[in-house]
Amino acid sequence: MDIARKLGILVFCGVPAIVGGGIVYAIFGSYPPVFIFEILLFFTALGIISK
Numbered sequence: 772m773d774i775a776r777k778l779g780i781l782v783f784c785g786v787p788a789i790v791g792g793g794i795v796y797a798i799f800g801s802y803p804p805v806f807i808f809e810i811l812l813f814f815t816a817l818g819i820i821s822k
Contacts, residue, residue: 777820784816 788809795808 772820772822780819781816784812784819788812 791812792805792809795805796802799805
């Protein structure tokens with residue numbers, strides 16, 4: 772996988788991190804669920820990139 776594709780995947784996962792983090796905060800009203808969501812998204816992105 773070339774570097775451009777890896778950067779594209781990071782951008783693709785960055786948008787849900789920002790928007791999804793706001794949605795998760797709106798639903799739960801606190802930051803710990805947002806951190807859990809961000810960590811899961813981060814590990815998913817690393818898993819995709821490591822292939």
